[in-house]
Amino acid sequence: xxxxxxxxxxxxxxxxxxxxxxxxxxxxxxxxxxxxxxxxxxxxxxxxxxxxxxxxxxxxxxxxxxxxxxxxxxxxxxxxxxxxxxxxxxxxxxxxxxxxxxxxxxxxxxxxxxxxxxxxxxxxxxxxxxxxxxxxxxxxxxxxxxxxxxxxxxxxxxxxxxxxxxxxxxxxxxxxxxxxxxxx
Numbered sequence: 649x650x651x652x653x654x655x656x657x658x659x660x661x662x663x664x665x666x667x668x669x670x671x672x673x674x675x676x677x678x679x680x681x682x683x684x685x686x687x688x689x690x691x692x693x694x695x696x697x698x699x700x701x702x703x704x705x706x707x708x709x710x711x712x713x714x715x716x717x718x719x720x721x722x723x724x725x726x727x728x729x730x731x732x733x734x735x736x737x738x739x740x741x742x743x744x745x746x747x748x749x750x751x752x753x754x755x756x757x758x759x760x761x762x763x764x765x766x767x768x769x770x771x772x773x774x775x776x777x778x779x780x781x782x783x784x785x786x787x788x789x790x791x792x793x794x795x796x797x798x799x800x801x802x803x804x805x806x807x808x809x810x811x812x813x814x815x816x817x818x819x820x821x822x823x824x825x826x827x828x829x830x831x832x
Contacts, residue, residue, distance in 0.1 A: 652714065654756045657749065659714035659725070662699045669721035670695035673741035680802035682778045683739055688802035710734070710768075712761075716753045718744070725753045727761060727770065734768040736814070738784075750784050758788060759825050762816045769815045773798055776808045789822040790814045 652659040662670075674680055674690040687694060702713045713726035723740035736758075740750045761767050772790055774781045775798070790812035797806040 650712075652756050652760060654752050656718060657753050657756070658717045659753060659756060660717070662702050662713055662715050662724075664696065664699055666715055666721050667692050667695040667699060670698065670724075673721070673723070674739070676742055677802060678742055679739055681800060682775055682781065683737075683802065684773065684798045684800060686739075686802055690802075712757070714753070714757060716740070716749070718749070723750065723753065725750070725757050727757070733771050736770040736772040736790075745780065751787055754784065754788055755823065758814075758819060759823070762819050763825055765816075767816045769813055772812045772814075773809045774812065775800070776810060782810065785812050788814065789818050791818070 649661050671690060671692045671694065674683075674686055674695070675688070677688050680686045680688040680690055705711055709729060711726065711728045713724065713728075715721050716723040716725060721741075722744045723738065725738035726736075728735045728737065736754075738750055738754060758770075761770070770790075772785055773796075774785055776795075791814070792810050793813050794811040796809055796811060798809045799806050
């Protein structure tokens with residue numbers, strides 16, 4: 649199992665022991681309504697299905713999911729291959745908002761991704777009513793390239809979103825790579 653370490657965080661693959669914290673923090677409508685694939689309410693069964701789906705990914709799948717830990721699980725960040733695109737996404741539990749933790753975790757994952765000279769350009773969608781996430785993406789270097797609507801299971805409707813993209817060249821211009829700390 650790959651483990652990434654930042655100044656304040658540890659990131660690793662999802663495990664069954666994460667199910668209770670996943671259910672606790674994603675069963676918050678303030679969090680789940682900002683995500684395109686998370687229902688509300690969200691329970692332990694949903695968490696176990698999420699973990700199992702990540703565990704059963706083929707070894708050739710470039711998708712990566714990292715659970716974010718401080719003293720406990722506090723969020724998730726990852727890359728997901730969807731058709732011809734590599735999507736970037738994340739969430740952070742509400743008690744940990746506004747501390748720069750998501751930017752720190754995201755930088756770590758993006759450093760790992762863009763260390764590969766052949767790394768794919770990333771795309772991220774963000775709901776227009778989520779200015780905090782828009783700021784995180786802007787800090788990382790994502791640029792708005794369009795807009796649309798995405799279905800939100802937690803809202804049970806489509807909501808307006810912005811489409812953003814980040815190339816390896818832009819990321820490295822803004823954030824020169826730092827040596828990775830791998831614990832495994």
